[in-house]
Amino acid sequence: MTTTYTALPAAYAPPEANRPIDTVESLFSHLYDAARLEMSTIPLYLYAAYSIKTANVSQWSSGPGAFRLIKSIVIEEMLHLSLVRNLIVAIGYGEHVKFQHKAFIPEFPTPMLCRVPDLELRLAPLTTELVRDVFMPLELPAKVDAPPESDKYQTIGQFYKAIFDGFQRLCGVEPGTYGRPDQAKQKALFRHNRMDLQYTNAYWNEGGGGAPVIVHDLHSALTAINLIVEQGEGMDPDQQEVPIDPQDPAGQQQAGLFEFPHYVKFKRIADGWEPIGEVYPMPDNPRVSQFPEGPVRDLGQLACAAYTYVLAMLDELYNTSGNDVKPGATSPRYGLERKFIAAMQGLLFGVIKELVRIPITEGPYCDLHAAPTFEYYEFPEDRSLTQHLRELCERVLPHYPALGGDNSVLWLISERMPQDLQ
Structure with missing residues (x-):
């Protein structure tokens, strides 16, 4: 099986076997x-x-x-x-x-x-x-x-x-x-x-x-x-x-x-020294497009969007200087670092935790549970990533109310994420 990559950086050249790195x-x-x-x-x-x-x-x-x-x-x-x-x-x-x-x-x-x-x-x-x-x-x-x-x-x-x-x-x-x-x-x-x-x-x-x-x-x-x-x-x-x-x-x-x-x-x-415990019956290599249409698929898309969003925040971190990090001063870089942690541990995990609990009753994954697919999500260009993420979360909230409320996924998106992230 061969993986095809598109739009790699212009400076990238595939490595050649047995050729030492000399440039x-x-x-x-x-x-x-x-x-x-x-x-x-x-x-x-x-x-x-x-x-x-x-x-x-x-x-x-x-x-x-x-x-x-x-x-x-x-x-x-x-x-x-x-x-x-x-x-x-x-x-x-x-x-x-x-x-x-x-x-x-x-x-x-x-x-x-x-x-x-x-x-x-x-x-x-x-x-x-x-x-x-x-x-x-x-x-x-x-x-x-x-x-x-x-x-x-x-x-x-x-x-x-x-x-x-x-x-x-x-x-x-x-x-x-x-x-x-x-x-x-x-x-x-x-x-x-x-x-x-x-x-x-x-x-x-x-x-x-x-x-x-x-x-x-x-x-x-x-x-x-x-x-x-x-x-x-x-x-x-x-x-x-x-x-x-x-x-x-x-x-x-x-x-x-x-x-x-x-x-x-x-x-x-x-070797069995560290026990695994009970495991959800999740599919191998799932795709969101194979989830049943409706709330489950929408939640799967939210999980992909949250995953892509976390990577976008990491990119933003690497584009933000840390020279302004000084005691007692407000620092955009420090703020991004803390928000990145919240996105990774609260936002992404919060969505996935809800997703894996859902049994699928129809389609190719029937009798299995939904699962994160870790697919790339294409955000629309006409609004910020955070705004669109909030819209995705609000769409599934009536079906998965655990995503709302104090200190919830929706709260994190609305109150703790950078609202102008592009």
Whole structure:
């Protein structure tokens, strides 16, 4: 199966297998693919997590349970996505990336980007088989001596190693060594950096490890890449724990603050150590167009709109300078950061929580439950995104009154979201 992307950034060129990254243009293309790769994991894991009817099997369970483990992985994948975009901003290509763009949002099922052999990524209710057949191969640790692969890689770790080497090469450092960067080359690579546009505050990061890295030189770029890899994308198979803060491994080791990498977290679910609990009977790779006409389909569209809206807010964040963030002052950037969290945790989750409870009684998904499809939603151009989102919510409110009232989805849209978001 081949995924077709349209309207990719003009600066993007498909990576060539076995060709090292030796130009800033090639580096951007690889980072853009890294962002697409990270993006493809988030709906995948969220769908599985939202399929769980109970957050845990029992309050007496010894471990955190499947839901909390997957939630922690999603939080870290979001961190990885922001780290990759920080890297892109640092080399001067930030304006070429738009998360809200239709070409950036994956459609499922889809093959894992550039992986050999092919691995089909699909939206499906959580089972141990799904974890073992899809999630664990996706997060497969790289072997210690695995070569960097800029395309046709077997593990994500090999792909990031190629990007790591590319940063070194463009800064005048022999890949695989610990040499000091050539100051002129390093300055040239980061000459168009806008640190004020990078993401700095992970308010949403409760339950996950690590924190955003402000990329401004070779060392900080490599730190960001290592953070991504250390949290599970390319871990040494023999290493079963990683520090909660990979930027301070010695201090974290001394304090005993460790967590499992992604691969091990998924293995614990597959092996039955972390119980899944009761799961909604949701369809594989659903489409809103296949939902019965009427309220259910309208709610499915609202979920897609909320998902696209959250990505639009993240784009707006990266277009808003953080230089005005000062104690005691009103800051547009700080306001957007807080509203983004509300949109992700209250708006998107609020709609999906209502959606998955609905049994479908007709059509191709008969006897299953409705589910989030994570499809791109085309907002109309004649009004703000927030205004249209509110209209979609008001349309379904008579059928799903839980979306209204104090601190509800409709309240968040009307009172807490940026009303001029385009």
